[in-house]
Amino acid sequence: MAEIKSTLELAMEKTKKIGISEKEREGIKQKEILQKVNSLFHRYKEGHSPLNEILKEIERMEEKTGETVKEGLLSQWIDALSLNEDNERVLKGIESLKQRNIEDVKQQFHNLLSKYQKEKEKAKQEEKTHLAETLRKEGIDGSAVEPNIEASQTWEKESRELDHRYGVKLEELKEAMKRL
DSSP states (O other): OOOOOOHHHHHHHHHTSOOOOHHHHHHHHHHHHHHHHHHHHHHHHTTSSOHHHHHHHHHTSOHHHHHHHHHHHHHHHHHHOOSSSOOHHHHHHHHHHHTSOOHHHHHHHHHHHHHHHHHHHHHHHHHHHHHHHHHHHTTOOSTTOOOOGGGOHHHHHHHHHHHHHHHHHHHHHHHHHHHO
């Protein structure tokens, strides 16, 4: 009686004759490393894995792979720094992978973030006051009136300008961190 072969067995028979080149092997390895970097990045940033667990996982890797993963992870963490998110976990991770004190750059980052938030809040308050005054002139007044700043084109423009101006400064700080 004839033997019935599974799809996997048929595929394996066909691929026995086909080999992959060294270049293809290297490409596959690079892809796997990139996937590992992305996985570690998200697990740490989202709080699913503590930093010491991430570092232990990197230490268990072959030395060359571990160094590549560290470089990739460091680059992604630096790129993830933002003016609109909590960055403490990411800064801690960067400092740990750099294996040096980055207190000066962290302080510069915190100062930039503080200035950005203050300036944005000040601009928001000014626009809110302006909108309230405009509504009052139109006869719309009272304690229940709350101007919708988010719908204001002036606020949108001002917000974009602030984001751009401070975004440029943030990019400069990121570059400084990469050079450390």
